[in-house]
Amino acid sequence: MTHFNTLRLILGDQLNPAHSWYKDKKTNTLYVIAELKQETSYVKHHIQKICAFFCAMENFATALNQAGFNVLHLTLNETCNDEDLPALLTRIAAQHQCNTIEYQYPDEYRLKTQLAHFANTSPLTVSGVDSEHFLLPFEEIKHRFIKDKHITMEHFYRAMRKQFNILMDSNKPHGGKWNFDSNNRNKFSAADLAQIPPPKLFNNDVSAIIARLNKHNVSYFGKAAEQLPWPTTRKQAISCLDYFCLYLLPHFGQFQDAMTEQSKHNSSLYHSRLSFALNAKLIHPLFVIKRVIAQYEQRPNDISIAQVEGFVRQILGWREYVRAIYWINMPDYATKNQLKAKNTLPPYFWHAKTKMNCMHHALCESLTTAYAHHIQRLMVIGNFCLLTAINPDDVDAWYLGVYIDAIEWVEMPNTRGMSQFADDGIIATKPYAASGNYINKMSDYCKNCHYKVKQKVGDDACPFNSLYWHFMHTHRAKLEKNPRIGMVYKNWDKQENTLQQSTLQQATYYLNNIASL
Incomplete structure (x- = not known):
């Protein structure tokens, strides 16, 4: 030895x-x-x-x-x-x-x-x-963040832009604005769908690993893939980044929030597929950012500032931000449940068999590929969990287990905080609750759904509609003074009392029969 x-x-x-x-x-x-x-x-x-x-x-x-x-x-x-x-x-x-x-x-x-x-x-x-990976050193977190206090991500992001001189023209943001998010909310048309490039996939043989997991009785779920398509080396990660820059970046920002059921050949759409490689630290965030900006500078006619800024914001802003939120608030953060949600996950979280088409597709992609993009995670699956009062412990465990890029520092603030509003506003200034209208606006899921997105009540009414109003009604005392959502209650109060009551009854029925939705 x-x-x-x-x-x-x-x-x-x-x-x-x-x-x-x-x-x-x-x-x-x-x-x-x-x-x-x-x-x-x-x-x-x-x-x-x-x-x-x-x-x-x-x-x-x-x-x-x-x-x-x-x-x-x-x-x-x-x-x-x-x-x-x-x-x-x-x-x-x-x-x-x-x-x-x-x-x-x-x-x-x-x-x-x-x-x-x-x-x-x-x-x-x-x-x-130190792991020497993150742009914000661990010891600096306590100087930028305060436990249990909301720090606006946009302010943090702008400070990081200045600190690292990213997309800056002297002291001003390149392109004249700090944030081009308003440019990045397009829905796919039929012509757009036809233009989506195929994903960059790899053939990593993991058959021996699967055999080992079975030999040692490791419990797991999801669909196995003996040829794993995700980058698992630095060389593959750089290849994936180069592919993103060449084929996907020109439309990334434009469609980063869009969802479709017409993309079975490419569930990642214009997203980079770099999240696992980044979170395993195969590739450094600053390397990724600089490579993307270099492509933008070399191809100004192909790539607009809106595409690049949206991507940079996710890595330089959001990724660093949620990691800091995690560490400044742990271990208490893991027990926060300000809305006192206590329901359990329905069984279709493990097999995707539900009549809700948006949930079916988002869950099916998650279980099949160990991936779903951020709007599927936040505004479909997460939104459903929020509206149905699923215990954030269950939500955390499912998200942490199902997604290939999920490590607790990034998963927990995104789910317990951003998605479930369980941290009482440490991350989000309002709950990301939405009715079926939002999903219909950003996807084509509703066209082929068993439920009718325009209906609040009735046997085939979209569950998201009544559940949304039930959620807002239940938490009115906590939320109605929030300036970002106060108008919602004015709209609710304008509705006929009979419609209000039938909507709440519809939601109660769905909550009592959640497993059969």
Whole structure:
């Protein structure tokens, strides 16, 4: 058994080849990348999510080994008897006579707590370093954000634009505006649908990983894909980015909120498919941003500022923002339930068999591909959970498990905060509740639905309509003074009392029969 002075742990979402750890090939250091039962079971995961992380970990281990580093890549076959991560580290350190363990600070509270406890109780010298991935350093979060206080994302985003000199003309925003979101709300026409490029897919063989998961009785859900189509190496991630810049960026912003059932060949539409690679740290956010801006500067006739700004805002603004919200508010954030929602997820969240066409398509894409774009997540699935008062614990667990890019730092603020308004406005200044009209405006789902989007009451009335008014009615005392939604109550009060009562009765019926919708 080869002996090393130092063991360095690399977690599954720390696959950053540019980390300073790799500036020097220290012969007395052992890098450990391990599949762990612990990481498959803290929630029930989509099988493609587990496969993506395990595949990317194996590829990263191979790349480090080929670059001359001492790497120990352990599969479930080798770690199945390790109770948890500290047990694994203790065993490997003893086997190789390591006296020092180093790790990169995890981006999930449960792992940060676990490793901090291990560092305090282990007889070995255990220490952590920054993951060197995010643009806002961890130590700066407490200087920009305040626990339980709403900080406007737009203000944060503008400050980040200035700090990193992104899309700036001296001190002014490039293009004359900070935000071009109003340009980015187009619905697909038939001609638009015909122009959507095919997605950039890969053929990563994960059949051996699936066999291992089954051998060790790992519980999972979703459709398996032995040839995983997501980028799981840095080379693939850059290829995916280049494809996005060439074919998808010219229309990204224009259609970033659009949804369609006519895209079975390409459920990701004009979205980049980079979220997993970014969140696993295969590729750096600033690298992505600069590559996109370079394409814009080289092809001004093909790519407008609205397309680029919308993309940059998601990475430089929103992604950094939700991570800061997560850390400044944890661990309390994980228990927030300001609307006291307590219902459970209906069964179609696991099989997509529902008469609501929008939910069917959004759930089906999620279960089939481990992906859905942000409006499907927020304004279809999330909106439904909000209107039906699903317990945010259940919502968190489902979102964290189903999506290939879901890590708790990004998932929880998006679901418990933005989607479910359970944090009482730390992220969103109003609940993102909407009737069927919004879904009809941004998609073609309603055309072929069992329910009628224009109807509030009746056997075939769109559930989103009555459920929306039931939600607004239920939480009126909390919401009616909110300046962003006060007009809603004026519209409600103008309705005939008989219509109000029948609408609320319709919603109550749907809530009582939620499993059969």
